[in-house]
Amino acid sequence: MVGHVVHKKLYFLVFAGLIGLTALTTGVAFIDLGKWNTLAALAIAVCKASLVVLFFMHLRWSSGLMRMVLLAAFVWFAILVALTLSDEFTRQWTPVPSSWEAQIHQTIR
Amino acid sequence: MWVFLATEVMFFGGLFTAYIIYRNFYLSAFEAGSRLLNVKIGAANTAVLLCSSLTMALGVRAAQLGKKKLLVTFLVLTLLLGLAFIGIKLGLEWRHDYLEGFAPGVNWTFHGPDWRHLELFFCFYFFLTGIHALHMLIGVGILTTLIIMAGRGRFSPQRYNPVEVSGLYWHFVDIVWIFLYPLLYLIGGRY
Numbered sequence: 001m002v003g004h005v006v007h008k009k010l011y012f013l014v015f016a017g018l019i020g021l022t023a024l025t026t027g028v029a030f031i032d033l034g035k036w037n038t039l040a041a042l043a044i045a046v047c048k049a050s051l052v053v054l055f056f057m058h059l060r061w062s063s064g065l066m067r068m069v070l071l072a073a074f075v076w077f078a079i080l081v082a083l084t085l086s087d088e089f090t091r092q093w094t095p096v097p098s099s100w101e102a103q104i105h106q107t108i109r
Numbered sequence: 110m111w112v113f114l115a116t117e118v119m120f121f122g123g124l125f126t127a128y129i130i131y132r133n134f135y136l137s138a139f140e141a142g143s144r145l146l147n148v149k150i151g152a153a154n155t156a157v158l159l160c161s162s163l164t165m166a167l168g169v170r171a172a173q174l175g176k177k178k179l180l181v182t183f184l185v186l187t188l189l190l191g192l193a194f195i196g197i198k199l200g201l202e203w204r205h206d207y208l209e210g211f212a213p214g215v216n217w218t219f220h221g222p223d224w225r226h227l228e229l230f231f232c233f234y235f236f237l238t239g240i241h242a243l244h245m246l247i248g249v250g251i252l253t254t255l256i257i258m259a260g261r262g263r264f265s266p267q268r269y270n271p272v273e274v275s276g277l278y279w280h281f282v283d284i285v286w287i288f289l290y291p292l293l294y295l296i297g298g299r300y
Contacts, residue, residue: 003173006166011163011166011167015160015163018159018162019156022155022156022290023152025291025295028295029148029295029296029299029300030299030300032298037296037298038296041295044291045287045290045291045292048287049287049288053280055166056165056280057277066111069111069112069114070114072115073114073115073119076122077118077119084126084130085130088130088133
């Protein structure tokens with residue numbers, strides 16, 4: 001069961017890309033871009049991870065099932081982050097109703 | 110293996126989410142903590158790990174082509190690079206952080222403003238990099254086994270699945286670091 005044999009050159013090319021992106025992300029961290037710094041760092045990290053997954057891990061030549069498994073993993077991770085953050089960021093949006101606060105005070109007393 | 114890696118995504122995903130939340134709570138302390146890490150060592154270690162991924166990929170290729178000597182060479186190279194990464198992490202970085210008094214619970218000497226929150230950042234730092242280093246150690250064990258098996262001629266172009274699957278694991282650990290490096294070292298702002 002010989003899978004797809006990738007040309008050596010491609011591996012070196014991908015490796016060069018990875019090193020280049022590492023240099024880029026390190027360089028960008030030294031420039032003040034405000035909130036774009038975080039976004040740039042994460043975007044570059046996603047690019048690097050994609051390169052590794054597609055070429056080093058052969059996902060480019062793998063079956064749909066493998067892609068599905070990986071996609072599922074990241075979709076679940078996205079759900080985890082999205083729901084946790086949406087809870088965290090919206091907690092302060094609505095004040096505690098005054099009638100509730102009265103009840104709390106009564107219980108304490 | 111892909112399914113196992115999906116569970117690993119969940120595992121690290123939970124930790125990353127916790128890190129994101131606390132970073133939002135105590136942004137200034139986390140940024141200060143990030144600036145205390147040595148970005149040069151972090152970048153160098155990233156390069157070391159990327160090199161090891163390249164040698165691992167080339168090793169899998171050698172196995173596919175049935176080149177036994179080449180396979181052993183690349184596996185040994187990957188092992189050495191992995192050990193170099195762990196060595197730099199433990200011997201240089203952690204040792205330095207410990208001596209500087211930034212090791213929560215063991216040696217903590219910093220008591221400036223917000224020191225509690227800074228301590229939390231270093232808790233995350235040690236736990237995330239520690240779990241990652243543990244994965245590297247497991248990878249080193251797997252590679253050692255592979256080298257012995259390859260030396261005994263257990264792999265052929267028809268039967269090289271263990272090499273391929275171990276490669277997937279190794280690359281995954283590399284990917285975790287690809288995200289850890291910017292999250293811990295870079296996004297605090299270095300300017």
